[in-house]
Amino acid sequence: MKLKKTATGSITYCEQTPQEIEVTWFGxxxxxxxxxxxxxxxxxxxxxxxxxxxLDPTQQQWVLRHYYRGGLIEKVSRDQYFFTSLKNTRAVAELTLLENLYQQGFPVPKPIAANVERNGLWYRADLIIERVDGAEDLVARLSKTAMTTEQWQSLGQCIARFHHHGVYHADLNAKNILITADKFYLIDFDRGEIRSPKANWQRANLDRLLRSFRKELAKLPQLAFTEADWQHLHRAYHSALASK
Incomplete structure (x- = not known):
């Protein structure tokens, strides 16, 4: 991972990115x-x-994301965060986790670069990742067509792999899961981290995903999701964990 300081005072961390990347590339x-x-x-x-x-024929489609606050704090500060250290900034922490997972072969987007612009005690941040070719999120897919039993089982096994290795996803929901012709990917690891797989956080993570499916179904009655689908995922998840 390379570190580049710019004339504007920002810090750019880059992974497998052209050396000449500038802060303007994040906008x-x-x-x-x-x-x-x-x-x-x-x-x-x-x-x-x-x-x-x-700009660089060796690169592909990228995704640009600026970090914004949510909840009540958003009304006070839309996109500024308290600075403690570079490694603890939202962008660098997510990029580091993604790089770790990507190098181990987990189905996550390829990390490209993170930008941190510090202003005194506060900072703003951006992230660039590679776009997963031919992918769409599960809500988009299920709003058009159903998944097979085998696909629901495959998704359960995919999540089990992350959980077995202690990968905590802070916002595991249906829109943060991508599907391609033959594979599932997890995206948006903001506030994600590596935890002890014995700490019993996995159930809450799965419950969050189930709530998101039910929430999307309430908004989109045509969504191809049933409780039977969830049971296929759930059983395959627990079977995969038991075999590890």
């Missing part, structure tokens, strides 16, 4: 100027998709 206006914005994903805030190959 969508830079990519608009190169006609390289390929799409976006709108949640509470917008995440941007850009074609990095227009």
């Amino acid at each position: 969508v206006d830079f990519w608009r100027g190169h006609s390289a914005v390929t799409g976006s994903s709108k949640g509470r805030y917008t995440t941007w998709f850009v074609d990095a190959s227009k």
